Amino acid sequence: MAVVGAGIAGLACAELLRRRGWQVRLFDKGRGPGGRMSTRRARGWRFDHGAQYFTVRDARFARAVEAWRRAGVVARWDGEIVVLEDGSRRPTGGGTERWVGVPGMSAVCRHLGAGLEVAFGTRVERLERAGESWRLTSAAGEQLGRYDAVVVAVPAPQAAHLLAPVAPGVAARCARVDMAPCWAAMVAFDRPLELGFDGAFVHRSALSWVARNGSKPGRPPGEAWVLHGSPDWSRDHLELAPEAAAERLLAGLVAACGGIERRPVFLDAHRWRYALPAEPLPETCLLDAGLRLAVCGDWCAGPRVEGAYLSGRAAAERLAVPRP
Numbered sequence: 001m002a003v004v005g006a007g008i009a010g011l012a013c014a015e016l017l018r019r020r021g022w023q024v025r026l027f028d029k030g031r032g033p034g035g036r037m038s039t040r041r042a043r044g045w046r047f048d049h050g051a052q053y054f055t056v057r058d059a060r061f062a063r064a065v066e067a068w069r070r071a072g073v074v075a076r077w078d079g080e081i082v083v084l085e086d087g088s089r090r091p092t093g094g095g096t097e098r099w100v101g102v103p104g105m106s107a108v109c110r111h112l113g114a115g116l117e118v119a120f121g122t123r124v125e126r127l128e129r130a131g132e133s134w135r136l137t138s139a140a141g142e143q144l145g146r147y148d149a150v151v152v153a154v155p156a157p158q159a160a161h162l163l164a165p166v167a168p169g170v171a172a173r174c175a176r177v178d179m180a181p182c183w184a185a186m187v188a189f190d191r192p193l194e195l196g197f198d199g200a201f202v203h204r205s206a207l208s209w210v211a212r213n214g215s216k217p218g219r220p221p222g223e224a225w226v227l228h229g230s231p232d233w234s235r236d237h238l239e240l241a242p243e244a245a246a247e248r249l250l251a252g253l254v255a256a257c258g259g260i261e262r263r264p265v266f267l268d269a270h271r272w273r274y275a276l277p278a279e280p281l282p283e284t285c286l287l288d289a290g291l292r293l294a295v296c297g298d299w300c301a302g303p304r305v306e307g308a309y310l311s312g313r314a315a316a317e318r319l320a321v322p323r324p
């Protein structure tokens with residue numbers, strides 16, 4: 001089987017397929033596993049610039065998280081989380097248990113991907129039927145092999161693009177899911193800011209969230225911050241240059257905290273074009289049993305790490321039935 005996308009959905013799917021005895025090959029256009037759970041390294045700094053933490057609601061996901069905890073790849077983040085609004089600060093409701101990958105969010109995906117065959121730096125551009133099987137071609141024109149079945153585990157708009165020529169009905173369902181963008185600024189200072197919190201939901205601002213990366217367990221010390229633009233702000237400023245986006249988000253942090261005197265020693269930004277689904281589909285995954293095609297991701301089960309994991313598992317379970 002082939003799995004397109006080595007984010008947590010694709011990896012959870014491939015890992016279960018392999019345990020059920022299937023031979024699986026994954027393809028990802030990125031340089032490493034994780035997708036939106038990636039960790040960015042830059043000039044000695046490290047930033048979780050996508051997913052910040054994850055929560056656990058489902059019993060199956062809870063079992064996976066417990067296994068990851070025992071393997072040392074996740075830990076609880078007990079940071080001080082607040083709400084910032086119009087210059088004031090208040091505590092969050094509390095009671096939320098937050099988990100993070102250790103030493104970075106991508107650790108979970110690296111762990112899931114250990115022992116799986118993944119071709120990185122490979123953008124799948126075309127899926128075609130060749131008799132009873134699937135043929136995959138990369139954006140560079142390389143033939144990527146023939147497969148019995150295919151799992152597409154990429155954000156909905158990208159899945160729609162890949163599937164339109166070959167499975168138009170499934171593609172149309174993917175195309176209906178809108179995914180909001182998110183500008184993420186990565187900011188480091190040479191001395192602690194001592195803001196008195198580790199993470200904050202920011203209201204009525206260009207920002208939606210800020211976090212002190214070093215406050216999460218297993219991170220190197222240092223004052224590295226991640227600042228997320230709100231969906232509306234990110235959409236309105238989608239075409240900004242990264243430097244300009246980073247400066248604007250930094251200005252948002254300064255305003256939300258009532259002033260920060262210091263200039264950062266590192267500042268960059270990353271644009272997540274498809275960050276979060278506005279309204280996920282109700283199905284846990286999409287399946288065309290006749291074509292032996294499954295489609296999964298956080299835009300199916302739920303707009304979070306947990307939803308993506310459960311969607312990938314559901315795709316494996318539904319696809320891994322023997323041919324009639």
Ligand code: FAD
Nearest residue numbers: 005007008009028029035036051052124275297298304305
């Ligand atoms: P992805 O992680 O997007 O994986 C898809 C993979 O497919 C990527 O690696 C991509 O490179 C690859 N790909 C795409 N197209 C192709 C192609 N044609 N060929 C080959 N490879 C391809 N969730 C939480 O639970 N808590 C949070 O705090 C949180 N914060 C977030 C903050 C931001 C800024 C973002 C962007 C997301 C956040 N999320 C959060 C959501 C969470 O990151 C996602 O729900 C989850 O990681 C999605 O996993 P996935 O496998 O479905 O997709």
